[in-house]
Amino acid sequence: MAIIPARGGSKSIPLKNIRPLGGFPLIAYSIAAGLASDYVDRVLVSTDSPEISALAKTFGAECPFLRPAELAGDTATDFPVFEHALHWLETEEGYRPDLLVQLRPTSPFRPTGLVDAAIEAMLRCPEADSLRGVTVSGQNPYKMWRVQDGFMQPLLDTPYAEPYNMPRQALPETYWQTGQIEVIRRATILEQKSLTGKMILSHVLPPEYAIDLDNLYQWEFAEHVLKTLNLDLVLPAKKSYHACKHS
Structure with a gap:
């Protein structure tokens, strides 16, 4: 099952989702990615917003509940959102998915x-608790710093004497x-109380994807990428919907 967390509040970009x-609408891209999968049998949006819920349904997602307000604030983390969804689905529907796909x-x-x-990578590796893209x-953390009282200290303790003076290669x-x-x-969520666990597989994505x-500059850049790069993207199906006006 795919879960798309999409709360209604957003300070950086109003009604961002x-x-x-x-x-x-932004959320339609994630819904389309879930629906395009041969393995995902359900695409669920967890939201506190009736407006997001209604729109998500028009693009093929399920929204069987509205997320509690205490799980939708500015400081809300993803773990209780997934825990809530799993408990709701088991209690109300008897549904217990083995794997969950998060599509932000x-x-x-x-x-x-x-x-x-x-998903196939996870199926091949039963010892893995999770996978992340x-x-x-773009910047090597071996060349990053903390600044305290005006003086710089390397961010990381490393086996290199002066990694910040070494070539990147x-x-x-x-x-x-x-x-x-x-x-x-x-099991990672319900038994380890974690969204990652300890054994985390990687899936390396090209940087252009x-x-x-998080901000309007990145939004404008994304619009530019859509117009100028011929990326192999999963795109939403064309629907008739009323686009919101944004300032």
């Missing part, structure tokens, strides 16, 4: 086949987690 991107609306660019490839980090390759895909075992929408 239903704001039009490339002619579709704010990471809308997913290549064709991504969801199925990630990553991309090669001589340092270990590092990766940045993206929001395009996460696959989590039910690893766009996360």
Whole structure:
């Protein structure tokens, strides 16, 4: 089952999850990715917003409940959202999915086949607790700093004397987690009380897909990417809907 967490509140971009991107509401991209999978049998949106719920249903998602307000605030984390959904589905429907796919609306660019490839990786590796999408980090953390009282200290303790003076090619390759895909075992959530567990598989994405929408600059960049790059994206099906006006 795929779960798309989409709360109604957003301070950085108002009504972000239903704001039009490339002619579709943002959440429609994640719904389409779930529906395109050969393995995902249900695509569920967890939201506190009746407006998001109604719109998500028009694009083929299920919204069988509204998320409690205490799980939808600015400081809400993903774990209790997934725990709530699992408990609701088991209590109300007797439904117990073995694997859950998290498709974050704010990471809308997913290549064709991504969801199925990630699920297949988890099926091949029963010892894995979860899988996360990553991309090669643009800045190596071996060259990052903390600043205290005006003086710099390396962010990481490393076996290198001065990694910040070393060429990038001589340092270990590092990766940045993206929001395009996460696959989590039910047991990881309910038994380990975690969305990752300890054994986390990676799925490396090309950097051009690893766009996360947290501000208007990133939104404009995403619009530019849609218009100029010929990416192999899972796109929403065309629907008739009333696009909200945003300032």
